[in-house]
Amino acid sequence: MEQERNDNYDHVLKYTSVFGGVQGLVILIGLVRNKFMALLLGAGGMGFNALLTSAQNFASQCTNLGISFGAVPRLSGYYEKDRRQLLDYYIQVIRLWSMMAAVLGGMFCIIVSPFINDLSFTWGNHTLHYAMLGISVAMLAITGGETAILKATRRLGSLARIQIYTAVASVVLSIPLYYFYGHSGVVPAIVLIAGAGMLVTIAYSWRLYPFKIHFSRSQLKHGASMIRLGVAFVLAAAIGSAAEMLIRGYLNVEGGLDDVGFYNVGFMITITYAGMVFSAMETDYFPRLSAVCTDIAKTNETVNKQMEVSLLLLSPMLVALMMLLPVLIPMLFSKEFLPVVGMSQVAVLAMYFKVLTMPVAYITLARSRSLSYLLLETSYFVILVLAVMVGFRQWGLWGTGLAIVVAHLFETLLVGGYAYVYYDFRSTSTVFRYAAVQTLIGVMAYGSTLLTEGWPYWIIEAALTLISTAYSVHILRQKTHLWESLKRRLRI
Numbered sequence: 001m002e003q004e005r006n007d008n009y010d011h012v013l014k015y016t017s018v019f020g021g022v023q024g025l026v027i028l029i030g031l032v033r034n035k036f037m038a039l040l041l042g043a044g045g046m047g048f049n050a051l052l053t054s055a056q057n058f059a060s061q062c063t064n065l066g067i068s069f070g071a072v073p074r075l076s077g078y079y080e081k082d083r084r085q086l087l088d089y090y091i092q093v094i095r096l097w098s099m100m101a102a103v104l105g106g107m108f109c110i111i112v113s114p115f116i117n118d119l120s121f122t123w124g125n126h127t128l129h130y131a132m133l134g135i136s137v138a139m140l141a142i143t144g145g146e147t148a149i150l151k152a153t154r155r156l157g158s159l160a161r162i163q164i165y166t167a168v169a170s171v172v173l174s175i176p177l178y179y180f181y182g183h184s185g186v187v188p189a190i191v192l193i194a195g196a197g198m199l200v201t202i203a204y205s206w207r208l209y210p211f212k213i214h215f216s217r218s219q220l221k222h223g224a225s226m227i228r229l230g231v232a233f234v235l236a237a238a239i240g241s242a243a244e245m246l247i248r249g250y251l252n253v254e255g256g257l258d259d260v261g262f263y264n265v266g267f268m269i270t271i272t273y274a275g276m277v278f279s280a281m282e283t284d285y286f287p288r289l290s291a292v293c294t295d296i297a298k299t300n301e302t303v304n305k306q307m308e309v310s311l312l313l314l315s316p317m318l319v320a321l322m323m324l325l326p327v328l329i330p331m332l333f334s335k336e337f338l339p340v341v342g343m344s345q346v347a348v349l350a351m352y353f354k355v356l357t358m359p360v361a362y363i364t365l366a367r368s369r370s371l372s373y374l375l376l377e378t379s380y381f382v383i384l385v386l387a388v389m390v391g392f393r394q395w396g397l398w399g400t401g402l403a404i405v406v407a408h409l410f411e412t413l414l415v416g417g418y419a420y421v422y423y424d425f426r427s428t429s430t431v432f433r434y435a436a437v438q439t440l441i442g443v444m445a446y447g448s449t450l451l452t453e454g455w456p457y458w459i460i461e462a463a464l465t466l467i468s469t470a471y472s473v474h475i476l477r478q479k480t481h482l483w484e485s486l487k488r489r490l491r492i
Helices: 002-063 072-080 084-120 127-152 156-208 217-254 257-292 296-332 335-347 350-366 370-422 429-451 455-479 482-490
Strands: none
Touching (some): 002 084, 002 127, 002 156, 002 217, 002 296, 002 335, 072 084, 217 257, 217 370, 296 350, 296 429, 335 429, 429 455
16 A cells, blocks of 8 residues: 555656656746847836737637637547547547637637727727737637647647747747837737747647548537537636736736736746646646546545645745745846836745645546536636735735735635535645645745845745755655655666
């Protein structure tokens, strides 16, 4: 039994680290692009880009029909059973519906562009900019369908390479546009990046499954079930995109483009950084949880182990991030963005709640409770928008960071309470102990950012980082064989 427990921890730690590494490389490449954007466009340019990107994401989520999610289960079943004829037919269905989603997305951007312009800007007319996003939204719809095909047919290596190649292309394509055209290059850069992602994705997908499409009523009918499955998840994602768009629009109207740029940088550097650990959730953890979701005991065991490993891996990174933000932000962006340090440091505390929430939230997904998932996500985004509005008005940028913490605390209590009542989920005393220790260290680290400066700041923050790291390493060494395996490979 002990051997089996260790093997389970080995698996969780291994794949969380592997997929987190890929995501980390993508984030690193993205930071290079953001650095040049900050230098060439300034905070206002980054705010302008953030407004357009959030509008693009909102349009995409509203019109992609959930294909990237809803298409996977059935196609995966055909692949597992080696039913090649049905597999080929369903791929044609996916591609047909993806094309329809692309047309819908382009038309949606054109229709709503005047409304979004009035909502987001108090100066100038940017209706044409929003309408042009229809091109990128259409290409994202095609990319989503091909990505679903690669996911269902277990082409995880191809998906990882696509992410990296697309990230590299985003740097190569966007920087010259920012340099030569300034703010006018933002929309063309967004469109070209979407186009690069689409071309790289179809290059892999079409090579494995050559492009064939046939318009027929039967294909429309067979695709309807796929769409129904993804509707709730589309709506949840659309609500999330709408919330981000509302927040950025509010900051632009209440403050200015510089505030939007600052908020975007602070949000990105905290939430995206932690995403390196969370990236393994969908790829490895979610399938394992889905396989045992009807067994309460096994569900509790799977969720608690994921919470433990994720918490132990992420916590030292959070303390180190909090310590290094005064150096990282001017290094990764420019000195113009130093006002965002305070916001980012307090927002880091939200990640301690997020790491405890995400594994539990996936129970709802594993059990296909799409309506429950939608209601939980909507509740979180409503609180986030309201908290940011109040926080920014009362305390400026620092208040938006505090609002992110409040929203994540609310989500943790809501999702945990829901799972406790409806799924009989119970967190172990081990999870509570690890969370208490690591969160206390995180709070102490944040307190140091407020009360100290100069050498005392760096000494205290470094000491807390080492304590958090030592605690995590000690626990993981006890629970896994990976440490011994690594020493053997390195011949220590």
